[in-house]
Amino acid sequence: MPIELKNISYTYDPGLPTSKEALKSVDLTFREGEFVGIIGHTGSGKSTLIQLLNGLLEPTEGTISLDGESYYPSLEKASKKQKKRLIAARLKQVRQKVGLVFQYPEHQLFEMTVAKDISFGPRNMGLSEEEIEKRVQKSMEMVGLSEELKEKSPFELSGGQKRRVAIAGVLAMEPSFLVLDEPTAGLDPKGRDEILGNIKKLQKETGISVILVSHSMEDVALYAERIIAIDNGRVIYDDLPREVFSHAEKLKEIGLGVPQMTELGKLLASAGWEIDETILTVDEMKAKLLEVLSC
Amino acid sequence: MSEEMVRSENLTFTYAEESDETEENPSPSVTFRKALDGIDLTILRGQMIVILGHNGSGKSTFAKMLNALLKPTGGSLWVDGIDTSDDENLWTVRQTAGMIFQNPDNQMIASIVEEDVAFGPENLGVDPEEIRKRVDESLKAVGMEEYVLSSPTHMSGGQKQRIAIAGILAMKPELIVLDEPTAMLDPRGRAEVMKTLKRLNQEEKITIIHITHYMEEAVMADQLYVIDQGKIALSGTPREVFSQVEKMRLLGLDVPPVTELAHELQEPRIREILQKKGIDVPGDVLSVEEMVEALCRSN
Amino acid sequence: MLRDITIGQYYSADSFIHRLDPRTKIIGTFFFIIILFVIKGLYGLMIAGILLLLLVRLSKVPLSYIVRGQKSILFLLLFTVVLNMLMIKGEVLVRIWFLQITREGLYTAVFMAIRLILLVIGCSLMTLTTTPLQLTDGLERILRPLKKIKVPVHDISMMMSIALRFIPILMEETDKIMKAQSARGADFDSGGLTQKAKALIPVLVPLVISAFRRADELATAMEARCYRGDEGRTRMKELKYKKQDYIAKGVVLLASVGLYMTRFLPSVTTTWQMIMRIFT
Known part of the structure; x- marks a missing residue:
């Protein structure tokens, strides 16, 4: 059940002097079960992209579809009112299948209890109380929140816990795709590792697709199976992490970087070491060093 | 001028927390939680200090005490030789130890850059011409001089934080305390802020106390303190601290x-x-x- | 949508109007508002409109920018127009079921609409060319006499200026929260009025919480920068009337008197009738 973007462009304030083209003819496919990392500096167009994925913005040009069916079906015969209603229904469907967790998602919490807040999504879907109850339970488990927090006010929790509640609120809709915009912003290293570790586990166990927007090259190198690099509204790389990070020069040029181990590998290679592939993690580097030294 | 910029002796801060009324416990009880528990340290003039610690370790409390936003509940803290617990010194302490916070939007008072930078010296009662001079100098020191008359609304996080730093510089502080100033910024903004701090420390000889979660920023420090549960868990040069990989991991931190x-x-x-x-x-x-x-x- | 609101926002430019003392602008706007309510007849309004357009040109704020900011009052405008059109009795022009539009109603509706538009443009022009802090300083100086009777003039002005500063931030935040809740399936468009109001709870609660958090952080930041109210506070730009202010004030006074005089002109309809009479 892939999400497909074909020739997508998005312009803010079209026709006005303030107009800005945020995305330019983007072609992308997000497949099921993947863990994709999206990198790009602020203003590159990545936050526009994730809002398009969730149907919060309608592309100015091009088509976006989920499971072969467009987000914005062309309903030539339908009246204007009908069309509006049908598209709204379709988008509701899309938003349930493509869950979006915004930056600092804890700022959207509003209910009296954790359980009630998490059930906001499922309730909007019109599920039965029984089903909602089940989903709340399940999604709290998924993000590693203990059950006794259920009846607590979300505002009494710690920063990291609040964020988990917010993520659980999206997971409770049982999406097939989970889009996260910098889920670790503002957390300490431990909180960051816990959240990312949790998401990775989730992806492995449930087969949910994860689309992670991150500023940290170390994090995407560690968790993503595929990386999309965006610059100035265009996709410049869409490949395996090893391939993307082999373009160290270009990435630096557009205000990004490479993981520290990748840089070390490059420097060692130019100093005469026999390291021809791109190294991403400490473990890989250790293994490689041993391999080179042992022969 | 003494060489000591900050000195603390057995510095303690206790929060009183009122527990919620519950069915089992109808009368709410007050529990005391030590946010800081016996901190002893000496920071020398002109140093670049980084404080690390996970969320809730007490590092923000320490930062606020340096600016006399919080007063010690036990022990003592001197900033530039001034006792921070004495109410009479309040404004001198705040002028000496400028403070920058995490969210750049929530520390800007004015809608125009120059007015915001002028806010501090205006509060101090500085003469108008002198304020003008300080505003221009401070904006230059953070490399934002071309934005004197701009509105910060559409600026990047890094630019906003640099303006906030200029606002503190205009008060002519001896020390700048920054409480996670880079947490909400992207890598580019972080680099901008760090470059500015380094320059202020090296060229203007301002003592910097920088609180962060980013290890690449911590590496730049002269001296590093790791705070855990209100106590100093580790301290030393970045080299000394980071080489204790196992201990850092136990403290929930990175190397x-x-x-x-x-x-x-x-x-x-x-x-x-x-x-x-x-x-x-x-x-x-x-x-x-x-x-x-x-x-x-x-x- | 929400980004269009320009009420209370400063437009950075260097113009005669921008350089005026904020007190001149506040007093000028005050006069303008009074005059708008004193004027009778479309002539006066038309002249006031032309004068206002001249001022806009002089301020170097693009007219399109101001007009875009008017979107937010569109609802109020329509409401006034419809209400006036339907409620005022007189010579009936159109009758639909029990609703009727009268000549007098139509005239009043158009008049009120123009008045409202001019009013908002006039006020926007002041806030667009004066930074909130300048506005505060100006207001504080004008209201200074009230200090004697213990009105906290400084604090009120400071609060106002901070409120203006946070409008764009809270607007952006509202947009963000609405999007976040939409992503969780919230529906802000369909349903009746009660349902729509209910749908706003998930937006309002986080918004209020965030506003409090921001207020708290801002207060701490202000304290950290040695803010202690008006006590011992100086200003980088001290308010001083300059030659241009006296000129501007003179112009305002003249224009006000002139506009007031339009009361004594014959109304548009009578003029029209007079012209018709001459030709027939």
Whole structure:
């Protein structure tokens, strides 16, 4: 059940002097079960992209579809009112299948209890109380929140816990795709590792697709199976992490970087070491060093 | 002028927390939680200090005490020789130790850059011409002089934080305390802020106390303190602190990947292999360049 | 949508109007508002409109920018127009079921609409060319006499200026929260009025919480920068009337008197009738 973007462009304030083209003819496919990392500096167009994925913005040009069916079906015969209603229904469907967790998602919490807040999504879907109850339970488990927090006010929790509640609120809709915009912003290293570790586990166990927007090259190198690099509204790389990070020069040029181990590998290679592939993690580097030294 | 910028003795801060009324416990009880528990430290003039610690470790409390936003509930804290617990010194302390917070939007008072930078000196009752001079100088010091008349609304996070720093500089502080100023910024903004801080420390000789979660920022410090549960858990130069990889992990903190690699290479089995090739990698490597050098020395 | 609101926002430019003392602008706007309510007849309004357009030109704020900011009052405008059109009795022009539009109603509706538009443009022009802090300083100086009777003039002005500063931030935040809740399936468009109001709870609660958090952080930041109210506070730009202010004030006074005089002109309809009479 892939999400497909074909020739997508998005312009803010079209026709006005303030107009800005945020995305330019983007072609992308997000497949099921993947863990994709999206990198790009602020203003590159990545936050526009994730809002398009969730149907919060309608592309100015091009088509976006989920499971072969467009987000914005062309309903030539339908009246204007009908069309509006049908598209709204379709988008509701899309938003349930493509869950979006915004930056600092804890700022959207509003209910009296954790359980009630998490059930906001499922309730909007019109599920039965029984089903909602089940989903709340399940999604709290998924993000590693203990059950006794259920009846607590979300505002009494710690920063990291609040964020988990917010993520659980999206997971409770049982999406097939989970889009996260910098889920670790503002957390300490431990909180960051816990959240990312949790998401990775989730992806492995449930087969949910994860689309992670991150500023940290170390994090995407560690968790993503595929990386999309965006610059100035265009996709410049869409490949395996090893391939993307082999373009160290270009990435630096557009205000990004490479993981520290990748840089070390490059420097060692130019100093005469026999390291021809791109190294991403400490473990890989250790293994490689041993391999080179042992022969 | 003494060499000591900050000195604390057995500094303690206790929060009173009122528990919620519940069915089992109808009368709410007050519990006391120590946010800081006996901090002893001395920070010298002109140093660049980084404080690390996970969320809730007490580091923000310490930052607020330096600015007399919170007063010690036990022990003492002197900033530039001034006792922060004395109410009479309140405004002198706040002028001496300027403070920058995490969210750039929530510390800007005015809608125009120059007015915001002028806010501090205006509160201090500085003469109008002198304020004008200070505003221009401070904006220049953070490289934002072309934005004097701009509105910060559409600026990047890094630019906003630099303006906030200019606002503090205009008060002519001896010390700037920054409580996670880079947490909400992207890598570019972080680099901008760090460059500015480094320059202020080296050229203007301003003492900097920088609280952060980013290890690459911590590496730049002269002295590093790790706070855990209100106590100083580790302190020393970045090299001394980061080489204690296991302990840092236990404290819920990171070390730079190269330091981790260096630590991994200390395994006896691996050391042996390395030594056979005549390579000696120390356990306290901090940068990629150092690592390359160590590995290539006799290869 | 929400980004269009320009009420209370400063437009950075260097113009005669921008350089005026904020007190001149506040007093000028005050006069303008009074005059708008004193004027009878479309002539006066038309002249006031032309004068206002001249001022806009002089301020170097693009007219399109101001007009875009009017979107937010569109609802109020329509409401006034419809209400006036339907409620005022007189010579019936159109009758639909029990609703009727009268000549007098139509005239009043158009008149009120123009008045409202001019009013908002006039006020926007002041806030667009004066930074909130300048506005505060100006207001504080004008209201200074009230200090004697213990009105906290400084604090009120400071609060106002901070409120203006946070409008764009809270607007952006509202947009963000609405999007976040939409992503969780919230529906802000369909349903009746009660349902729509209910749908706003998930937006309002986080918004209020965030506003409090921001207020708290801002207060701390202000304290950290030695803010202690008006006590011992100086200003980088001290308010001083300059030659241009006296000129501007003179112009305002003249224009006000002139506009007031339009009361004594014959109304548009009578003029029209007079012209028709001459030709027939």
